[in-house]
Amino acid sequence: MEDMIFYDRLQFAFTITFHYLFPQLTMGLSLIIVYFKWQYLRTKTEQYNDAARFFMKIFAINFTMGVVTGIPMEFQFGTNWAKFSELTGGIIGQTLAMEGTFSFFLESSFLALFIFGEKLMGQKLHLLTGFLVFLGSWASGYFILATNAWMQHPVGYEVLANGKFVLENFSALFSNPWLLPAFLHNQMASVVTSSFVVASIGAFYLLSKTEEEYGKLFLKTGVIFGLTSSLLVAFPTGDWNAKNVVKYQPAAFAAMEGIFETEEGGAEIVLIGQPNMVEKKLDNKIAVPNILSFLTYQEWDKEIKGMEEFDKEELPDNIPALYYSYHMMVGLGTIFIGVMALAAFLLWRKKLYSFAPLLWVIMFLFPFPYIANITGWYVAELGRQPYLVYGLLRTVEGISPTVSSGNTLFTLLGFVGLYMLLGLLFLLLVGKAIHAGPKPIKH
Amino acid sequence: MEIFWYIIIAIVLSIFFILDGYDFGTGIIHLFFAKEEKDKVVIAKAAGLFWDSNEVWLVAGGGLLFMAFPTFYASVFSGFYLPLILVLWFIIFRAIGLELRGQFDYPIWKSIWDKSFGISSLLMALFFGVGLGNIVRGVNLGGVENGVSTYEAHYFFLPLWNSSFSPSGTHPGVIDWFTIIIGIIAVVTLAIHGANWIRLKTNSSINEKLKSIVSRLTWVLIALTIFSLAVWHVINPRPFGNFADNPMFLIFPLLYLAGIAGQFFAPTYWWKFCSSSMIIVGGITSSLASIFPVILPSTNTLNDSLTIYNTTTSAYGLSVAAGWMIIGIILLAVYTIVQKKLLGGKIDDMDYGH
Ligand code: HDD
Ligand code: HEM
Ligand code: HEM
Numbered sequence: 194m195e196d197m198i199f200y201d202r203l204q205f206a207f208t209i210t211f212h213y214l215f216p217q218l219t220m221g222l223s224l225i226i227v228y229f230k231w232q233y234l235r236t237k238t239e240q241y242n243d244a245a246r247f248f249m250k251i252f253a254i255n256f257t258m259g260v261v262t263g264i265p266m267e268f269q270f271g272t273n274w275a276k277f278s279e280l281t282g283g284i285i286g287q288t289l290a291m292e293g294t295f296s297f298f299l300e301s302s303f304l305a306l307f308i309f310g311e312k313l314m315g316q317k318l319h320l321l322t323g324f325l326v327f328l329g330s331w332a333s334g335y336f337i338l339a340t341n342a343w344m345q346h347p348v349g350y351e352v353l354a355n356g357k358f359v360l361e362n363f364s365a366l367f368s369n370p371w372l373l374p375a376f377l378h379n380q381m382a383s384v385v386t387s388s389f390v391v392a393s394i395g396a397f398y399l400l401s402k403t404e405e406e407y408g409k410l411f412l413k414t415g416v417i418f419g420l421t422s423s424l425l426v427a428f429p430t431g432d433w434n435a436k437n438v439v440k441y442q443p444a445a446f447a448a449m450e451g452i453f454e455t456e457e458g459g460a461e462i463v464l465i466g467q468p469n470m471v472e473k474k475l476d477n478k479i480a481v482p483n484i485l486s487f488l489t490y491q492e493w494d495k496e497i498k499g500m501e502e503f504d505k506e507e508l509p510d511n512i513p514a515l516y517y518s519y520h521m522m523v524g525l526g527t528i529f530i531g532v533m534a535l536a537a538f539l540l541w542r543k544k545l546y547s548f549a550p551l552l553w554v555i556m557f558l559f560p561f562p563y564i565a566n567i568t569g570w571y572v573a574e575l576g577r578q579p580y581l582v583y584g585l586l587r588t589v590e591g592i593s594p595t596v597s598s599g600n601t602l603f604t605l606l607g608f609v610g611l612y613m614l615l616g617l618l619f620l621l622l623v624g625k626a627i628h629a630g631p632k633p634i635k636h
Numbered sequence: 637m638e639i640f641w642y643i644i645i646a647i648v649l650s651i652f653f654i655l656d657g658y659d660f661g662t663g664i665i666h667l668f669f670a671k672e673e674k675d676k677v678v679i680a681k682a683a684g685l686f687w688d689s690n691e692v693w694l695v696a697g698g699g700l701l702f703m704a705f706p707t708f709y710a711s712v713f714s715g716f717y718l719p720l721i722l723v724l725w726f727i728i729f730r731a732i733g734l735e736l737r738g739q740f741d742y743p744i745w746k747s748i749w750d751k752s753f754g755i756s757s758l759l760m761a762l763f764f765g766v767g768l769g770n771i772v773r774g775v776n777l778g779g780v781e782n783g784v785s786t787y788e789a790h791y792f793f794l795p796l797w798n799s800s801f802s803p804s805g806t807h808p809g810v811i812d813w814f815t816i817i818i819g820i821i822a823v824v825t826l827a828i829h830g831a832n833w834i835r836l837k838t839n840s841s842i843n844e845k846l847k848s849i850v851s852r853l854t855w856v857l858i859a860l861t862i863f864s865l866a867v868w869h870v871i872n873p874r875p876f877g878n879f880a881d882n883p884m885f886l887i888f889p890l891l892y893l894a895g896i897a898g899q900f901f902a903p904t905y906w907w908k909f910c911s912s913s914m915i916i917v918g919g920i921t922s923s924l925a926s927i928f929p930v931i932l933p934s935t936n937t938l939n940d941s942l943t944i945y946n947t948t949t950s951a952y953g954l955s956v957a958a959g960w961m962i963i964g965i966i967l968l969a970v971y972t973i974v975q976k977k978l979l980g981g982k983i984d985d986m987d988y989g990h
Pocket of ligand 2: 205337567571
């Protein structure tokens, strides 16, 4: 049993982490592509249209990867988490089936048209198809987050005598207080990723002195989108999520923040420190008193519960990983705001394009939003432990009773090998597209 | 309500097998018959332009099955763990084969990805057929061993095969001689379907040759069908009982027969394509009808078969979902028509505006 659950969790974590590398770019990038296309229609500057077409190529590669790694996710609910599927399918099946029916269809039908149909349809319709691709990808994010929100904070359900959860109130799934903050935060985070990628390609073209005109356009667009979304990710949406966690998952919050003991007169915020699970304290701690209470409740001396107050059975099972994930996300978020604010300032003073040191930083910054997104999800998913459906269904109770650990290990190794290959091919293709560069259309 | 959802899911999955079916078939034809580079390009494109929007039907069908029959979803997906994961890997290799072949101009690069596309298509067609064979044959529900269940009554786990490869008895594997026949039927059917699609969508130089290939494959299909019907009693003591009880169900095998006849008599490529779609739908629906309302028979006497009634969720859930599904169906019809209209015509003549 122990190793069954271990491999099931490892396989899910590995495959979802890999899957989520791609949608986080496509969701944000579709917005930026629509922006370029719209600018083109407004100003009739060919460069914008070339930019839209160039990023469409990168979008398409990511989309394919998103599709082929997404189908294993859907299957895995049944293959590895059969008991969970059986018990909750009547509820999360709703949101997952709506995702399939409403958003994936929208996205993939109109993507083919957007890529192949520019001449056929004319520019206005082309913008419209681009917009529908954007709408489809954000709608799929919405339904996926509605699914996840139900697992984090279950609502609108009823438990039958045989232990099955069935739907009692459909609209509750969408008015779940967990959903909107998580959705907005997650979407802003995906705009962060894509704008950093756009800016990074721009910086690369400028530094390598190829495609310089496009380089400037990409850099400018990336910085403007990047600053806006980095700010929105932290405030109000990040803050809003944190308040939800305190309210609905207080044990997870204590672990995220690394608070072992409840402090009299307000909680401090930890900047640096390593959880020491034996002595139940943080080593090498640097902290600022009372800030956490203020950020959470806008009251300096409000009490925040430490981990000592919770039953061991209620605490997440990997506290250090949860704690580091949270601090990495927030720390990176702060750095993003700093770098993008500086870049925006230089852009305004018309110095950015020639200020090489910052261009180098921007060029190498693009992996970090990916890390922030992944660690953000680790916060959500590790914080939900030891439950699969918070407070109702424990993770151990959700696995497939018949699939042995040997079989899961076999398929996990298969996925590792296969995804390694996919990753290499992906980098090769994106590298090729960037090398070829945006090309003006041949008339 | 259960019947409504059963029908909706059967329709969605049938559409998946018609649409993605031609991609599998195109892959099989590509693997065996496409020789010149020019043909390889257009034939790969006849699948490559469409596979991802076709695959969405699988995602939607899976999601709907999960919502409407969660117990069935859980039981089947964990019980057929290994073949399903293999199918996932084939889906991935098929997709990257199609997407990558045109990216670099080295012959070896192209031939690797052509093989990846062709072989995965072939194996996927085989596995989907084997899957259907397993559904009608049934499984050892509850994992009964010496008269005692190892798992809860609706769970099971099948190895890929066991040493006897026999479909009878309580311990069949995924692959036995019966399911492999159904698998080969699926391969042949989809090869016919793919050939029809290629002739409909391209001006490839093997179009003429495909004509005789289709008629030869159709004879193979007829022989295999007769053989499988003759041995059906091995897996089901009353193989045609459901059809005797509900004569209405006879429409499904008739659809299958009409589709086969269409391979010889249909006047245009378009009608030939429609006929091979009828073979696919007729084959799937006849098999499902032969066990209805059971959706997974039990091969032991201890545990009951899974039916659409004992695997479903609450009536409330099913009826709200019916509400949004109606909107969904309208939207799907609109998207599909818009897309197929704009990307209609022969692939070789298309101007992509790139
Ligand atoms: C670019 C990525 C990124 C950045 C810079 C941030 N986040 Fe974040 N965060 C995410 C990407 C993300 C995410 C991946 O999108 C998550 C995972 C689940 C979700 O809805 O969004 C998330 C979840 C998430 C949660 C919910 C955890 C749970 O569900 O248990 C909280 C409390 C925060 N974030 C708070 C913040 C704060 C206060 C930030 C301040 C700078 C911040 N995040 C920056
Ligand atoms: C929004 C849709 C998501 C849903 C419905 C979802 C659902 C699940 C489920 C069912 C499990 C297995 C059970 C468990 O261990 O609790 C799981 C675990 C996990 N997920 Fe998610 N997940 C989602 C998104 C993500 C994303 C985007 C990531 C990371 C990039 C992620 C990271 C993880 C990790 C690391 C685990 C393993 C946690 C552990 O077992 O300790 N999840 N998730
Ligand atoms: C356990 C969780 C998840 C499951 C079961 C899942 C499932 C899938 C599936 C089946 C596809 C392919 C759809 C197609 O054929 O078009 C897909 C793609 C996609 N997924 Fe996921 N996914 C999960 C997590 C996420 C998360 C957390 C997000 C973001 C919020 C997300 C966003 C997307 C998007 C936008 C696509 C479209 C393809 C693309 O644009 O790259 N998924 N997902």
